[in-house]
Amino acid sequence: MRSPRRPPPPPAKIADVARLAGVSVATVSRALATPDVVSETTRERVLAAVREIGYTPNIAARNLRARKSMMVLVVVPDISNPFFADVLRGIDEALAVANYGLIIANLGQRPEQEARYVNLALAGQVDGVLLLCGHMLAGGGRKLTDAPLPIVAACEIIPGADFPQVEVDNRAAARAAIEHLIGLGHRRIAYLSGPRANILDRARAEGYAEAMVAAGPVDPAWTIEGDFTFQAGIKAAKALAALPSANRPTALFAANDEMAIGFIKAARGLGLAVPEDISVIGFDGIDYADFCEPTLTTVYQPRRTLGAVAADLLIGLMTGRDKPHARIERVETELWARASAARLAVDAG
Amino acid sequence: MRSPRRPPPPPAKIADVARLAGVSVATVSRALATPDVVSETTRERVLAAVREIGYTPNIAARNLRARKSMMVLVVVPDISNPFFADVLRGIDEALAVANYGLIIANLGQRPEQEARYVNLALAGQVDGVLLLCGHMLAGGGRKLTDAPLPIVAACEIIPGADFPQVEVDNRAAARAAIEHLIGLGHRRIAYLSGPRANILDRARAEGYAEAMVAAGPVDPAWTIEGDFTFQAGIKAAKALAALPSANRPTALFAANDEMAIGFIKAARGLGLAVPEDISVIGFDGIDYADFCEPTLTTVYQPRRTLGAVAADLLIGLMTGRDKPHARIERVETELWARASAARLAVDAG
DNA sequence: ATGAAAGCGCTAACAC
């Protein structure tokens, strides 16, 4: 009869393998890390011993000795945001290929977390940092840059940073969206913005302004400040519906899909048909943009690619393949023309 | 003039602090880990030295010596699935309170990854594992349970597991959804399932069957196999529209929201009004369920809570507060009654 | 090709 609650045997260590295989610990280490430098018979003996006692090298010890962790810290503003979920997927796929693991730093409206993660990085717990949060990590009186650690930023650019960054060309993408509307005959085009301080929104607003030069005079009332939420879309619909129809925009460009969808839903409730009375373009290309009614014309951001490109840049730095230097990599957006943006009816021009 | 490319100074270590503060390394360690056991003057001298040279304890060394990592491995089937993104948020919030960090194991259709993460766990890189993937992690000839490591599973239950698990009561939730429809006068109620092998779906199908006993005879044609996708919803709408109207269900319960939304969109295109001709209930309570037209009645799963409860159970095991034992914790769902499910019109009964 | 031995930086006995 087995004695109950027998304490589990301590995990096997390299010395146990060495003893069983009749070699030194150095040889075991080599057989595992650089198999080609060990004779074939020895290697097989070692591997057999490893299997027999179920040995797994202790990572903390390896990290300590080798001064690397094969881990990357990914800093996200909000892990529950599906946008970042897709970016994370791209990051994970790229990191997995190079055998790096993923530690998540989820900021989520808790600024006090920053110090904790700065600490993690300074403590040598990770080999590199991927910033998706739009600012340099700092806290507890120290900045991330205090450590000699490779950094790459993505999604939201950090102005003046001296490391590689990856983004979509928000300005050009917004311009393309407006040009699409102009091509459909629209001239009075509204812009439903994100929070005005947001760096993504600033670039998109610039693109709007640039492209609108070709459309003729722009009424400031056509720019409505939103905050990326569905509710902001609803409010914007009410605001536009209240404008005299002679000056009411015939099209709207929203800084993200969620607002665009809120706008459409509310506009229809207010008697404004989409796209008949007003065309709508969103930004992001979320899944739902293809499920809603009407399907949403939108600027697609390749979220997964964004993450993968950033991760590859970081891998280049961590492995020493590339030298660190400031640079901004741009990934291409795509205009997905669907049902919510249509040619301007002749009588509505 | 500064010489360019000067190699960065090596990070300060505990001995540097000790020297500067004029104390032993043990005292520095204590001043940092157990401040109350050190005299106030010493403590202040140490902390001043720490600040002065910008010291951060090396985590690999600490982990090695203390035999813990303050890290948790969270295994998700697909990190880009917004459902898990919310669960992860709950997990992160709970872990952060207890000062645990988060390593993500994203399986994502790459079975070969499993071995890598089993290894991570066996290598002592984490203090506990949270399984959201519905099966025991295994690979490279070893299972997760080979290590004496606390484990908790959530979302998808692993039958027969001997550790705590957290789920929503899918069967009861499905039953409640059907009862809601019966209460609205419906008797011919269809079920749009997930993949039939899926454990979540099996429980929901059982709930459907149980509740339908009160509704009278059930036609097998009312159960349609789906796969949780929008497209499956579209297919189901076509299937139901093809039924003779005398036997056509007046309501449909979908195993998730995405299918429900696809169903509604397609049904309307086929001339079936929702909820006038057919009521629809979804499952999950995704954000979009409140944005679509009509707004979707659905069974809300508290995703964040699900994650937080699981994380708290794991923290209990990791800190030794609780003893490991098999048990299934259930978190409550909520029926969110909205516009897509309405009282059966008298002439349609 | 292999072994001996010196640490990696820290914590925790143990001694005072």
Place this chain on the structure above:
DNA sequence: GTGTTAGCGCTTTCAT
């Protein structure tokens, strides 16, 4: 309350 010291388990010179 503080110091001394022995490892934690591994990798990596340096010998042989």
